[in-house]
Amino acid sequence: MGPDPRAASARRGDHHAGRGVCLDCGRRTPRTSRHAVHAAGLFRDPASSWEDTSIFLSGALIVLAQQVLPSTRPSVGQTPPPGVRAGDWKYSARVEWGNQRQDLGVRTITVAPTSSQQGPSWLVVMTMQIEGQPFTDSVVIQRKSLNPVSRHAVGAGTDLLLATDDSMAHGLFTAGSSVTPLNVRLRPPSFLNYYALRESFAELPLARGWAATASVLELGGEPVFANLSLSVVDTGTITVPAGVVHCWHVTVKGPGIDEHYWIGKDRQDVIRTREPIGGQGAIMQLDLVSFTPH
Numbered sequence: 001m002g003p004d005p006r007a008a009s010a011r012r013g014d015h016h017a018g019r020g021v022c023l024d025c026g027r028r029t030p031r032t033s034r035h036a037v038h039a040a041g042l043f044r045d046p047a048s049s050w051e052d053t054s055i056f057l058s059g060a061l062i063v064l065a066q067q068v069l070p071s072t073r074p075s076v077g078q079t080p081p082p083g084v085r086a087g088d089w090k091y092s093a094r095v096e097w098g099n100q101r102q103d104l105g106v107r108t109i110t111v112a113p114t115s116s117q118q119g120p121s122w123l124v125v126m127t128m129q130i131e132g133q134p135f136t137d138s139v140v141i142q143r144k145s146l147n148p149v150s151r152h153a154v155g156a157g158t159d160l161l162l163a164t165d166d167s168m169a170h171g172l173f174t175a176g177s178s179v180t181p182l183n184v185r186l187r188p189p190s191f192l193n194y195y196a197l198r199e200s201f202a203e204l205p206l207a208r209g210w211a212a213t214a215s216v217l218e219l220g221g222e223p224v225f226a227n228l229s230l231s232v233v234d235t236g237t238i239t240v241p242a243g244v245v246h247c248w249h250v251t252v253k254g255p256g257i258d259e260h261y262w263i264g265k266d267r268q269d270v271i272r273t274r275e276p277i278g279g280q281g282a283i284m285q286l287d288l289v290s291f292t293p294h
Contacts, residue, residue, distance in 0.1 A: 082267050084122055084143075084202045086112050086294035089269065091286040092241060093128070095277065105129055107286070109195055112294060116149045118142050126195045130155065139196040146200050151192040162192060187215070198261070202268040206232055206248045214252070228254035238262055238272060240287040245271045 089111075093104035107128035114123040120143040127136050133156040140149035148169070153160040162171035162182065169184045169192065191197040197214075204210075214228040234249040247262040262272040273286045 078205060078207065081203050081205055084111060084146075084199055085267070086122075088290075088292045088294070090289040090291075092289050093284065093286050095282050095284050097280070097282040104284070106289065109199075111199060113143070114140060116140050116142070118147070118149055120144070121149055122146075122199070124196045124199055126193075137193060137195065139192045141191070141196050141199075146191075146196075146203060148186070148190055148192045148196070153193075164192075198270045198273075201250070201261070201263050201270065204268070206250070206263060206265075206268060208232060208235070228252055228257060235265070236262075240271055240289070242271070242288040242290055245288075247271055 087110075089109040091107050091109070093107055095102045095104060105128065107126060110123075110125045110127070112123045112125075114121050121140050122143050123138060123140055125136065125138045127134065129135070135153075135155040137151070137153040139151045141147065142149060148164050150164065151160065151162040151169075151171075157176055159174040160171065161173075162169045164170075164186060167186055169182070169186055171182045173180045173182055191200065204212075210232040212230045214230055229252075231251050231253075232248050233251050235247065236249055237244060237246050239245075245262075246265045248265060248268075250261040250263055252259040252261065259273065259275040261270060263269070264271050269288065269291065270286075271288045273284075275284055276282065277284050
């Protein structure tokens, strides 16, 4: 059996100052890595001083993904998108690095109807374990428009709380005894994490040739929106623990970003995702294990 990727990562110096644990995958990751500002959008670092927390914040705190998408209204003769639905999606997670694989356990995405000050909404919750500790990342989006309402991410020693108004996301990031205010300008429509973004695919008219653009706001100094392009590049049949599924193959590309999503043609659920993590060629893959409707 080959060496543990975590240990190999540590040998590359990832335990040094300026590095942390990515709360999306549980691996030690350079702060400057694009993956550091991905789905969970946070690092957990053992240091708790204000200086270390400031470095931590400059590396990444939150992702606000804003999608400039074509209308979800189908063209004449096209089947309407199935739409977001309530349920539990369980995914197996693993990291591939060369000929090595490391199991990262199971993460669950739960979508449930809720109400907010903006009206009927969806609650999108991701839960997983990182080094035996629970991590939860919850986003509320408006049901009709999918506009963001709020986000609350809680991990060991960290807490991220955001709420939106018409133009801004306001909130606090807490790491140990350090509290940092956040004020980020939105460019509606926007998403407060990638799990909410992925849920939006159920509302989109995916088809051969479909393409759209998006931007991801990364906090490293001044906020910068990284331009993304989303495209249906192929169709295919894949096998995951949940079964054999006919899918749209969607790419998400931008500066330092090259992700692949397989979206089921029937209900437009996310069946598989593949994304690079770190800069050493490692790939994280999520595969759908089961779906339980609510």
